[in-house]
Amino acid sequence: MKSVFQAKSLLRADVLVGLAMLPIGGAIAAEGLALGYHDRFGTMGAGFFPFWVGAAMAAGGPVMAALALISEKSGDGSGAEKPNFEQLRAAGLLLAYGVAINIVGFYLASAAYFVAALGFVAKLRWPVVLLVTAVSCFLLWLCVEHWLMIPLPRGRFERF
Amino acid sequence: MMLLENFAHGLWTALQPINLLFVFLGAVIGTLVGAFPGLSAPTAIALLLPITFSLEPTTAIIMMAGIYYGSQFGNAISAVLLGVPGEPSSVATVIEGYAMTKRGRAGVALSISAIASFAAGIIGVIIFALVGPPLAWLGLRFGPAEYVALILLAFCMLPALAGQGKMKMIVAFLIGLFIALIGLDQFTSQARFTFRQPDLMEGVPLVVALIGLFGVGDVLHAPSAPANMAAAQRVRLREMWPTASDWIAMRWSSLRGSVLGFLIGTLPGAGATIAALAAYALERGIARDKSQFQHGSVEGLAAAEAGNSSASIGAMLPLIALGIPGSATTAVMLGGFLIWGLEPGPSMFQKHPEFVWGLIASMIIGNAMLLVMCTLLVPLFARILQLPYSVLSALVVVFCAAGAYAVNNSIADIWLMMGFACLAYVLRLANIPIAPVALGLVLGELLEKNLRNALQLSDSGMLIFVERPISLTIIVITLLIITAMAWFSYRRKPPASAVPAPVSISR
Numbered sequence: 001m002k003s004v005f006q007a008k009s010l011l012r013a014d015v016l017v018g019l020a021m022l023p024i025g026g027a028i029a030a031e032g033l034a035l036g037y038h039d040r041f042g043t044m045g046a047g048f049f050p051f052w053v054g055a056a057m058a059a060g061g062p063v064m065a066a067l068a069l070i071s072e073k074s075g076d077g078s079g080a081e082k083p084n085f086e087q088l089r090a091a092g093l094l095l096a097y098g099v100a101i102n103i104v105g106f107y108l109a110s111a112a113y114f115v116a117a118l119g120f121v122a123k124l125r126w127p128v129v130l131l132v133t134a135v136s137c138f139l140l141w142l143c144v145e146h147w148l149m150i151p152l153p154r155g156r157f158e159r160f
Numbered sequence: 161m162m163l164l165e166n167f168a169h170g171l172w173t174a175l176q177p178i179n180l181l182f183v184f185l186g187a188v189i190g191t192l193v194g195a196f197p198g199l200s201a202p203t204a205i206a207l208l209l210p211i212t213f214s215l216e217p218t219t220a221i222i223m224m225a226g227i228y229y230g231s232q233f234g235n236a237i238s239a240v241l242l243g244v245p246g247e248p249s250s251v252a253t254v255i256e257g258y259a260m261t262k263r264g265r266a267g268v269a270l271s272i273s274a275i276a277s278f279a280a281g282i283i284g285v286i287i288f289a290l291v292g293p294p295l296a297w298l299g300l301r302f303g304p305a306e307y308v309a310l311i312l313l314a315f316c317m318l319p320a321l322a323g324q325g326k327m328k329m330i331v332a333f334l335i336g337l338f339i340a341l342i343g344l345d346q347f348t349s350q351a352r353f354t355f356r357q358p359d360l361m362e363g364v365p366l367v368v369a370l371i372g373l374f375g376v377g378d379v380l381h382a383p384s385a386p387a388n389m390a391a392a393q394r395v396r397l398r399e400m401w402p403t404a405s406d407w408i409a410m411r412w413s414s415l416r417g418s419v420l421g422f423l424i425g426t427l428p429g430a431g432a433t434i435a436a437l438a439a440y441a442l443e444r445g446i447a448r449d450k451s452q453f454q455h456g457s458v459e460g461l462a463a464a465e466a467g468n469s470s471a472s473i474g475a476m477l478p479l480i481a482l483g484i485p486g487s488a489t490t491a492v493m494l495g496g497f498l499i500w501g502l503e504p505g506p507s508m509f510q511k512h513p514e515f516v517w518g519l520i521a522s523m524i525i526g527n528a529m530l531l532v533m534c535t536l537l538v539p540l541f542a543r544i545l546q547l548p549y550s551v552l553s554a555l556v557v558v559f560c561a562a563g564a565y566a567v568n569n570s571i572a573d574i575w576l577m578m579g580f581a582c583l584a585y586v587l588r589l590a591n592i593p594i595a596p597v598a599l600g601l602v603l604g605e606l607l608e609k610n611l612r613n614a615l616q617l618s619d620s621g622m623l624i625f626v627e628r629p630i631s632l633t634i635i636v637i638t639l640l641i642i643t644a645m646a647w648f649s650y651r652r653k654p655p656a657s658a659v660p661a662p663v664s665i666s667r
Contacts, residue, residue, distance in 0.1 A: 013590040014328075021331060028338060028353075035350055043616050046345035046352060049608045053341065057334045064327040083589060090380050091582065094557065098578050101561070102571060110558045117557075122550030132551055140562055143196060148203070150566045 014068030021061020028054030093117060105155035107137050167289060170517025174525050179222050179518070182215070183526050186226020187533065193227070194234020197244045197371050197563035201231035202488040209496055217500035218515050222522040224493055225476075229281070229526045232432075232469055233534065236273040241266055241544055242556050244375030246563075248366050249432035249471075251598045252440035252464035254374050260456035267400030267538050272458060273465045274534035275402070276414045280466035281527030283418035284425075284473030285520055302427055304613035305624045309634035310427070311607045314434060314599075316441065316641045328592045335587075336600020337607075339364055346609055359572035368564045368573045369601055372580025373594050375560045379553045380585040400538045402458070410462035413443050421467030425474025431487050432471040433602050439467025445645070473523055480504055480516060 032051030039045040093116060100109035114133040118124045124132075144150050173179065193204040204227050212220035235246040240257035253273065260269035302310075342353045343363030354360040402410070417439035424435040443463035444453050453460050478484040483504035485491035497504050502512060509516055544552070564577040584594050618624035626632050 017331075017590040017592065025334075031353065035345075035352060036348075039348060041616075044612045046348045046350040049611070050338075050341050050352060053334055053337045057331065057338065060327065060331050060334060064331055067327055087380060087585070091585070094376070094380065094578055094581065097557070097561070098575055101574060106562065106565070110561075113558060114554055117554040118550055122548070124548065124550065132554075136555060136558060140558070143192075144562055144566060148193075148566070150569065152562065152565060153571055 015065045018061045018063070018065025018068065021057050021064070023058075025054045025057030025059070025061060029058060030054070089121065093121070101153060101155065103155050105157050106152035107141070107154070108157070109155075110140065111137055166513055166517045167521065169514065170519075170521035171524075173218060173514055173518035174222060174521035178216075179219050179522065180525070182219050182223040183226040183522050184529055186223040186228075187230040187233075187526055187529050190227035190230020190232075191234040191237070191530070191533065192230075194231030194246055195237045196234075197238055197242075197246050197367075197375060197560050201228050201247075202492050203566075204231060205489060205492045205496075209492065209499075212496065213499065217502055218518045220496065220500060221493070221515065221519050222526075224496060225519060225522055226526045226529075228472055228489055229277070229469065229523070229530060232472055233274060233277060233530050235468075236277075236465060237270065237541055240269045240273060241541060242375065242552070243378050244556060244560060245370045246367075247432075248370055248598070248602055249436045249468045251370065251374070251433070251595060252436050253461065253468070255440075255454055255595060256457050256461040256464065259454060260458075260461065263456050265456065268402055268406065269456075269461060270534060270538045270541060271400050272402055272406065272410060272461050274531050274538075276410060276417065276462040276465040277469035278527045278531045279414045280418040280421060280468075280470035281473065281523055283415065283466075284422045284470040285523050287419070287422050288473055288477060288523075289520055298426075301630060303628070304610040304617065305628050305631040306634065307427075307606065307610040308614055309625060309631040309638070310434075311603050311610070313634055313638045313641070314438065314603055316445075316638060316645070329596050332587065332592050332594070332596035333600045335583075336597040336602075337604040338600075339369065339597070340601050340604025341608070346605075347612060357572075359570060359576075362568075363605070364576060364601070365567050365573060366601055367567055368577050369580050370598055371560045371564055372577035373584045373597060375556055376577060376581035377584025377588070377594065379556055380581050381588050400535075406458050409458040413459040413463040414466040416442060417463035417466030418470040421470030422474040424467075425471030426477045431475065432468045435471030435474075436464045436468040437599065437602075439463040445641075469527070476519070476523075480508055480519070 029051050032047035032049070032054055035047030035050065036045035037047050037051055093113065096116075097109055097113045100112055103109075104112075111133050114136060115129060118132060119126060119129040140152070144152055174183070189204060189208065190201060194201065205224055208223075208227065212223060215223070231247075232249075235250040236253055236257065238244045238246045239250040239253040240261055243254055243258035243261075245251050245254045257269045257273065260266065338353075340363075342360055344350070344354075344361050345352055351361060420439050420442060421432070421435040424438055425432060440460050440463050443459045444450060444457075447453065447457075447459060452458075472487075472489075475485075475487045475490050479490040479494060479497075481504075483494070485494045494504065502508070502515065547555075560577060561574050564573045565571065567573055583597075587594060587597070614624055615621065624631070625635060
């Protein structure tokens with residue numbers, strides 16, 4: 001029963017991604033033509049390569065979808081899956097981390113990320129969370145800023 | 161006889177205590193820098209170059225070489241333990257090394273990496289000493305047409321990287337090619353697919369893309385511990401050493417990877433990435449049992465690491481024999497040469513034999529030191545895996561973000577890294593392999609630049625590729641390989657009832 005579900009899921013994923021390649025590839029090819037297939041000397045222009053890459057994507061995607069539809073085994077692999085809550089939560093956390101780096105800088109954002117990922121999501125003991133946060137931030141500062149002399153962003157606290 | 165005499169003299173130079181100390185320092189610094197995602201040998205060498213001004217040129221170049229090899233090994237550490245390729249040349253190491261880690265063989269994977277690198281160091285030095293200058297001359301004969309032919313040959317690697325699903329593999333490769341197109345056109349400076357974002361004008365940094373695709377992408381896809389990941393890997397010295405079957409599996413693959421890696425490494429611009437991928441693909445192509453590949457193949461890991469290390473020695477050849485840097489690292493080294501008052505070129509072997517042969521001997525000593533360091537430190541490195549998976553994945557995300565930022569000191573690169581992680585996640589949901597995307601990214605820029613250069617130089621259009629002997633030879637080899645692959649694939653096709661349970665092809 002599970003394999004039937006997986007096969008259907010894979011079939012759907014194959015067909016969706018394959019069909020999505022058609023407009024994406026078409027847009028890339030069109031942009032290639034707009035950039036110029038030839039340059040003013042008659043040789044390959046800036047759009048030559050993008051045109052062919054886009055055309056190949058536009059042609060390859062539907063073929064992939066068609067193969068998935070035709071094949072009795074629903075394509076050529078398995079293991080396709082639906083996004084689960086844990087994955088979406090991890091993606092949300094990553095997005096929040098990116099926004100936080102812009103606002104409060106790298107160290108505070110990283111500390112907040114550790115607290116959220118380890119304290120609230122993984123539910124580790126708080127002393128462990130705080131220890132990992134402190135040690136990691138110190139190591140980051142030591143390696144990147146002190147030894148390699150690469151200043152990490154401080155967001156709104158830049159002047160401090 | 162002269163060769164042995166020169167080599168003995170070089171060995172004597174390299175074994176001077178001061179040189180030993182600096183090669184050790186270089187290897188340690190290189191390993192630490194290489195283990196940090198996003199930081200690579202050119203960064204470390206550029207940062208340490210001012211320190212070497214007060215040293216003897218021979219001591220200074222020996223230290224630089226130590227950093228170079230050390231960073232290669234450092235890359236292997238992050239690739240094997242965390243699945244993060246510190247540099248593009250570690251993609252194949254991630255595929256097999258991280259798979260071995262998931263099977264509880266992290267210590268063995270690190271040992272195999274170090275042993276294969278050491279073997280490659282020895283083999284690379286032998287080739288360097290014996291046929292170095294003629295090979296460098298041959299490398300100079302490589303024009304744009306030959307590079308295009310070589311890249312076409314590299315396309316034969318695709319099936320090796322993707323396993324099953326040829327159409328998905330091609331689509332993934334095209335996605336990689338498209339991403340490589342982003343940025344200013346190299347010939348006309350027209351902005352392509354930049355969406356008016358100034359940060360995209362210089363294109364997508366390869367390292368940032370790879371960190372996102374492999375490192376953070378993996379965390380997004382598996383936020384909790386993978387079921388087959390050994391929860392705690394308490395590695396003892398005797399457990400980290402490869403078994404007899406591992407030794408048998410890796411002996412010829414290391415040799416093949418070393419020779420192929422060296423040859424590709426001597427070509428300016430080709431670099432360790434293509435060398436490692438080509439060595440890996442060759443191994444998979446000729447393997448009798450392909451089922452282990454992408455699931456922790458010893459042959460694949462040994463070949464990739466040998467190719468990677470040997471290419472770094474090969475890249476020294478055009479630098480010393482011709483004064484042409486073949487990679488970013490050797491370009492920084494060339495700057496050092498000029499500052500130290502040395503003029504690399506064909507006369508270097510005659511004018512400064514102690515320098516050249518000292519450097520050659522230090523390659524062996526540096527690799528031997530790395531092997532010893534690995535033996536002593538692998539249990540320590542592998543302890544990282546004893547951390548709870550949630551801690552490990554959070555560390556990967558934060559250190560990858562720092563590494564992505566360090567590439568160009570730009571927050572936009574952190575966003576790019578996250579974007580690539582999301583792309584990898586979506587592709588994995590659709591069961592589309594990631595490795596061909598990386599190959600497309602690596603080869604895209606090279607292919608377009610050389611194709612356009614070749615056609616601009618040609619009076620006969622596409623015929624340039626068959627008019628030049630080296631290019632024609634490579635194209636014939638490519639066609640033979642494709643024909644052989646198609647033939648063996650047809651012959652080996654099992655009956656429908658005998659098809660084994662398919663496996664995930666997420667990498």
